[in-house]
Amino acid sequence: MTTPWSGSTLAKAIEAFAPGSVESSAGADVWVKPDSISTVCEGLKSRPEFKFDLLSSLTAVDYIDHFEVVYHLTSLPMNASAVLKAKVGRGRTEASVPSVVPIWRGADYQEREVWDLMGIRFEGHPNHKRIMLWEGYPGHPLRKDYVTYDQSITLSIPDDATEKLGGDE
Amino acid sequence: MAVKTQPVTVNLGPQHPSTHGVFRMRVMFDGEEIVDVEPVFGYLHRGSEKLAEERTYTQIVTLTDRMDYVSSMLNNQAYILAVEKLAGIEPSPRGVWLRMIAGELQRIASHLVATGFLLQDLGALGTPLIYSMRERENILDLFEMLCGARITNSYLRPGGVFMDAPGEFWPALDRGLDDIVRSIDDLETYLSGNEIVFSRTKGTAVLPQELLINASITGPMLRASGVDWDLRHRAPYDYYDRISFERKLHTASDNYARYWVRVQEARESVNIIRQCIDQIEPGPVRPSFDDVPRLIRPPSGDAYAAIEGSKGELGFYLVSDGGIAPYRMHVRSSSLINLTLLRDMLIGGQFGDLFVTFGSVDLNMGEVDR
Amino acid sequence: MPEAFLDNSLWRNIYCVLAGDSSTCAARDYSSGFFPAGMEWLAFLVSAAIIIFLIVNAVLGGVIVLIWGERRLFGRFQSRTGPNRWGPFGTLTSVADAVKTMFKEDLVPAEADKILFNLAPVLIAAPALTVFAIIPWGVGTYVADLNIGVLFIMAITSLTTLSVLTAAWSSANRIAILSALRSVALLISYEIPMALALVGVIMLAGSMSLGDIIAAQGIPFIIVQPLAFFVFFIAAMAEMARAPFDLTEAESELAAGYLNDYASMKFGLFFLAEFMAEISTAAIVTTLFLSGWKGFDPIPSHFWFGAKLIFVLFVIIWFRMTLPRLRVDQVLKFAWKGLFELTMINIIVTAVLLAILPNPSTSELWIMAAINWPVAIISIWGVSKLLGTAPYSHPQPDPNAPSYPVGSESIPTDAVLGAEPSNAANQAPQAQQEGGN
């Protein structure tokens, strides 16, 4: 049975090798400061007490006032799992976090997906491009303030213009 | 004598007979050798994750059907497990057994499809594909008995399944399992010893274990390299801890190993279903509406649940804000992540092996793009 | 005017009805003809036109039937029914397909070289039809019995590749060019074993004329020359680019290859040529190795030829249905390193046998067969040993391969809590158990 690390234990263990990197912890989650993500992940992957060699899932959530990047880690040798989180882009400005692709190649497409749909930059990603949508797509659809293309048209054009558009038929 | 050549860039897809959906690759060839590959995604992107944000927890089951449309039961299972974890629902035992049976049947169907299409990509003119699709049809018939639909099942509900299996399902299941074993035997006689299949798939697109794990690749691809990692065994969900089964491992980690592991896993799934039939107990198939109402309002928080899907670790990450719809749903799609090493597998290989390797990853565009 | 062609019943029956007054026909019991005496040249022209008309239409009709039959057989091999809706047992399906193909829009890519693009379908259909000129369909039923028949076949069938290259080049499509290059490579490689395989047959028959080769087959040459048959059959499959050598079309890789940009009846001509090649290959195999129209007496020779032809077609379709495609390098390697050696062995063995038994009679042919079969089996086995680089005998996983350490029980996370990293490093190996249950 894969045992999840409890948040507080993991936070202490992380503090032991990377002091000052943990923001807080609750339940099974540990919030790490965004700029120390690389150090923490490198340690979690390579240190013998963790050996988190498999990045299960990488995603992001839009909490209106900030974004949260969520890492689900699995350790095959230890058969353990852990959840790391990082709060980025407070105030919705310039959300960015260091890329973990140098540590886990499995993050490659997942980080591109998060950038594409949520708009969080991953500094140091080798191929930082959109993945699902095409280059030049307006906005990032999974953000809570995203307005769809159709909606933006109807919102931005005044009523008489809309009628004019519709009148062409 | 060195012949001076110039590489040529060819666009393969999005509409191509072998891309398993709509997928595009910009491939640079030097003669028959692949110099560079750039995969292009997103032709089937339907925004499932966004759509889920305005649907209730039960309605999202129908969305999960359409992600990996050759293993929708397993998608349902992964999603329902995440909902149960999020809302703290205690599932009904009979419902759990039924969804395990359905899930394993779906795994057989999915592996049969993967095998059939791999052989189709190898250039067998449809024969093995149609043999495996024929057996899949029997499984789909069983699904129709269970839930009235063949592909887009929507069979599972939070806490179990929506309806008990009908009386004629059990004898049909017994017959079907015997048929499946027989047909897998046939398929193996036909293909596993076939010299052409051997020479085409042996030693092509070999990936080392460390690289596979580093690239988060799970499922049959990982087990084909000899890593004994199966979530049904390592992190048992549902009642998999009450079931003993063998994890089939291959060590070569080439295209043949991936094919072989899938065929053997399909066999093992038959074994699991037989154990489920022995252990299934009577009772309600889902909790009463007093325990689990139609409109679930899970407490604020998040939950990640993963199952061993037919293509690898299939996980759902749900965030709730206490409302009737998830605040955020993320799908950890094994198909997308298993493609991470596509370039490593293809570059330096032959054009003839391109789609074989691609097919041996066993991906489904509905799940890659969601 | 040469009179030898009057031995050919097909010519005689048409020509002498038209010009029966001539002395040559009168000598063969034809009393009177349609044209007056002195007009033999016109009778010759008209009968030639009639024969061409007959053969072309018979072949095209045969193609239509073959397409239907092949699809029905495909269906049965794949436990389907195949086309069965339109007409009795679906026989009109390919007619309907032909009509549909003719009425489709004819598209020419903007970048294409228009002249060559339109020429290529003609270039492929013409040689495919020409081969039928020398095939003896029964006793005395052939258009011409060339004394270099085998050479003629080799020369004409090679033209196919030229037209494939033309089609690919003119359509200015990279996928098509990849396919055409494969086609050329296939041709160059397989022409050689194909021709060399026929050397044994020619040596036995002492002639390149198909009529003489049939006459020489006291027993079918498939029994006398198993190695030559094996090589020729495989090379012929490769020449007509059918599975397992369908590299030029390679549905799952190139998506029809050189045919990519063709539509309408131009595509239809390629399609027809492909099936004509299938029929002609089967006919050549029947003629050279299955003793052509020879059979037992009460049943007419045409029937024997047809039955053998259908059997060979069935085997070709069976091959096509069963085998996956080989990769290009494997196909070429197979030709140069496998088939080429086999033909050499065959030629040497046949030459030695012929030196011992010149002008073999039927019983001597049996002796040759008795020697050739063990030679064939041993040499095929030996060559496959030489070719087989992959260890075929181990489809199972290797038990000695290194396994990745996977912990069965998770470590108690408290063990790491508060511990110094150095201590944790010492604890960790104890906690991890290698690959256990």
Place this chain on the structure above:
Amino acid sequence: MIGLGLPRGFLITLKNFVRPPVTEQYPDRHVGLLGAAKEAGMNPVHFLFKRPGDSIKAIAGLATVPVAVTQSSRFRGNEFTFYEDRCTACASCAKYCPLGIIEIASVPGQIDAQEGESYKLEVFDIDIGRCMFCGLCVEACPYDALHMGTDFERSKYVRDELVITKEELFAAPKRPSAFYRPQFEEKRFDPFQETIDDYHNAGRHERPSDEELKRKWVDER
């Protein structure tokens, strides 16, 4: 073993060649003389002499017999079965539909207006063109008024015609699917053979009688 894999493969394909095909033909099946005679209920010889024209057709492979669908009774077809009498216009189905394609408009009904129990249905449209047949509307219906249907031949040339209206629903043959209706399975109802025209037989809950309603109404006061 070198060389034995390929022949084994050939044997497998040959084995499948001789076994009968699994194709299910629809809507009719081509039969030979024996099949046609069986369909006509005669023995083949009798059939041959009695109906020579049909026999020739059958021998030529042109005779067809209709095929009965072999589907589970839970099959979710695309023509719904609807019992207007059972419907209370509660709009549960419309609320539960993931795509919102059920349109309901109702007015207070005449029958039991004072109890407030009944509403008369004015509009009940299902846009089949966008429906994905998940069956959640059927699952949501508290009075078993709406059922999945088992018919599936609803192709149209115009998209607008794909909307099923109330009248159309009510006039359609009542072949309800057993999807989420275990009572049909208990009754061994076969929707491909029979219909349920009486709405009383189609539900779990019977609609309370007027007396019952009245009593409840009075008692609860």
